[in-house]
Amino acid sequence: MKFEAMKVACSNCNLRELCLPVGLSEGDMQRIDQLVGTRRALKRAEVLFRAGDRFEALFAVRTGFFKTRVSAEDGRDQVTGFQMAGELLGLDGISTDRHSCDAVALEDSQVCQIPYARLEDFSHQVPELQRQFHKVMSREIVRDHGVMLLLGSMRAEARLAAFLLNLTQRLQARGFSGTSLVLRMTREEIGSYLGLKLETVSRAFSRFQDDGLLEVKQRDIRVLDEGGLRSLLNEAPC
Amino acid sequence: MKFEAMKVACSNCNLRELCLPVGLSEGDMQRIDQLVGTRRALKRAEVLFRAGDRFEALFAVRTGFFKTRVSAEDGRDQVTGFQMAGELLGLDGISTDRHSCDAVALEDSQVCQIPYARLEDFSHQVPELQRQFHKVMSREIVRDHGVMLLLGSMRAEARLAAFLLNLTQRLQARGFSGTSLVLRMTREEIGSYLGLKLETVSRAFSRFQDDGLLEVKQRDIRVLDEGGLRSLLNEAPC
DNA sequence: CGTTTGCTTGACAGCATTCAACGTTGGTGG
DNA sequence: CCACCAACGTTGAATGCTGTCAAGCAAACG
Numbered sequence: 001m002k003f004e005a006m007k008v009a010c011s012n013c014n015l016r017e018l019c020l021p022v023g024l025s026e027g028d029m030q031r032i033d034q035l036v037g038t039r040r041a042l043k044r045a046e047v048l049f050r051a052g053d054r055f056e057a058l059f060a061v062r063t064g065f066f067k068t069r070v071s072a073e074d075g076r077d078q079v080t081g082f083q084m085a086g087e088l089l090g091l092d093g094i095s096t097d098r099h100s101c102d103a104v105a106l107e108d109s110q111v112c113q114i115p116y117a118r119l120e121d122f123s124h125q126v127p128e129l130q131r132q133f134h135k136v137m138s139r140e141i142v143r144d145h146g147v148m149l150l151l152g153s154m155r156a157e158a159r160l161a162a163f164l165l166n167l168t169q170r171l172q173a174r175g176f177s178g179t180s181l182v183l184r185m186t187r188e189e190i191g192s193y194l195g196l197k198l199e200t201v202s203r204a205f206s207r208f209q210d211d212g213l214l215e216v217k218q219r220d221i222r223v224l225d226e227g228g229l230r231s232l233l234n235e236a237p238c
Numbered sequence: 239m240k241f242e243a244m245k246v247a248c249s250n251c252n253l254r255e256l257c258l259p260v261g262l263s264e265g266d267m268q269r270i271d272q273l274v275g276t277r278r279a280l281k282r283a284e285v286l287f288r289a290g291d292r293f294e295a296l297f298a299v300r301t302g303f304f305k306t307r308v309s310a311e312d313g314r315d316q317v318t319g320f321q322m323a324g325e326l327l328g329l330d331g332i333s334t335d336r337h338s339c340d341a342v343a344l345e346d347s348q349v350c351q352i353p354y355a356r357l358e359d360f361s362h363q364v365p366e367l368q369r370q371f372h373k374v375m376s377r378e379i380v381r382d383h384g385v386m387l388l389l390g391s392m393r394a395e396a397r398l399a400a401f402l403l404n405l406t407q408r409l410q411a412r413g414f415s416g417t418s419l420v421l422r423m424t425r426e427e428i429g430s431y432l433g434l435k436l437e438t439v440s441r442a443f444s445r446f447q448d449d450g451l452l453e454v455k456q457r458d459i460r461v462l463d464e465g466g467l468r469s470l471l472n473e474a475p476c
Numbered sequence: 477c478g479t480t481t482g483c484t485t486g487a488c489a490g491c492a493t494t495c496a497a498c499g500t501t502g503g504t505g506g
Numbered sequence: 507c508c509a510c511c512a513a514c515g516t517t518g519a520a521t522g523c524t525g526t527c528a529a530g531c532a533a534a535c536g
Contacts, residue, residue, distance in 0.1 A: 094376035138332035144382035151389035152433030195390030
């Protein structure tokens with residue numbers, strides 16, 4: 001039912017253990033049920049927000065998959081992250097009241113819209129929410145530092161291995177298999193995220209398959225030797 | 239006087255326009271004067287906090303210069319940022335109650351210690367402080383995305399140009415010359431930050447000097463042609 | 477004044493990019 | 507249903523940027 005589908009309540013949401021309300025008490029949880037405004041559905045390739053757009057709300061991914069990307073003046077751009085269920089989009093917008101990156105759905109998706117003014121307001125009333133929100137922002141900073149380490153000091157194959165291990169780990173936390181996954185993004189998007197060209201990504205996939213680490217069928221990936229992937233991370237300098 | 243030197247009050251601090259209290263009213267400013275605990279002095283090369291340390295406070299750089307770095311298990315590490323007066327250190331610690339990177343003084347420095355529990359408390363009482371704090375965290379996220387773009391898609395010389403332009407801009411905001419600066423970090427540290435080897439950094443400096451963009455005398459840098467540097471940013475792909 | 481640390485420069489090697497061709501998949505319309 | 511097309515992916519060969527290794531120099535420090 002359409003009406004039912006649009007009804008929103010964190011306290012009933014099966015993502016509450018992954019999303020912003022982690023760790024809130026039953027009471028607090030019900031108080032923040034009004035926090036989330038409308039829910040919004042996006043088709044594949046649709047843009048949720050764009051750099052320069054006025055920042056008014058954060059978005060929590062409810063279903064589907066997103067990428068965020070920043071652009072230089074010359075059009076060159078860089079994917080800065082891939083977001084799945086329970087993860088927040090739009091934190092970059094707080095600093096200047098305008099978004100500084102684009103967010104694009106990589107498959108048909110739904111997001112919960114969290115008006116930022118309301119979030120600030122509720123943070124006052126619910127200390128635990130404030131704590132959680134700070135943790136979410138801090139986690140994003142820590143994640144970004146990890147990506148910097150990856151981009152600054154790893155070879156192509158190590159980057160792809162790190163990427164895949166990160167994906168499987170996050171999927172597993174959401175109840176999916178830890179060994180088989182379907183990529184929602186193209187080789188080019190993976191390459192952009194990892195600071196590599198799409199051909200290099202493709203070659204690394206082939207190499208992993210030859211070495212018996214993966215089974216690769218286009219976007220269907222099966223991890224055959226997680227330990228082998230993991231050992232690539234600690235490999236020689238870039 | 240020692241006592242005077244250790245006295246701490248944001249409302250009297252000449253950095254208040256750059257630091258956490260930006261935009262606070264006189265009244266609010268005085269309320270948060272108790273926010274900052276002790277001030278701490280560090281010698282060059284001294285470590286402010288280390289990855290794994292329990293997170294208890296943020297630090298605002300009062301004088302001096304810092305670097306932060308993350309480390310992989312294998313010892314390889316990456317500089318994630320350089321911080322100067324008015325900038326905050328330790329935001330990464332909020333997410334897990336433990337620091338995830340090291341902070342090291344690159345010259346004799348002073349920091350203001352901001353007990354985090356107290357900051358969360360004050361945020362409740364002073365909405366404007368909360369807003370500011372969120373903006374600071376968001377700005378860090380935006381900055382990190384910029385570094386990702388740099389690491390993922392720029393050539394060595396473009397990276398160094400971007401780095402220098404960023405430094406001069408921040409120094410200028412603090413009342414220093416926009417054209418001459420003294421680097422507080424080694425070529426190796428610059429290289430680590432930019433995902434390059436120290437030899438590559440050195441070569442890029444030499445190149446810039448040959449091309450008349452810079453005057454380089456070890457760590458003394460003079461920018462001769464800012465436009466020339468800027469034009470490197472929009473250059474061909476990586 | 478000697479030692480250590482940091483910086484510069486050259487020669488060479490290697491990894492990722494570039495350019496190009498071909499294969500595969502999925503959607504669209506005849 | 508099939509043909510066609512566009513988008514995506516794979517692979518090969520050659521180029522080039524950055525890393526590696528090595529030597530020498532300069533500056534800082536005790």
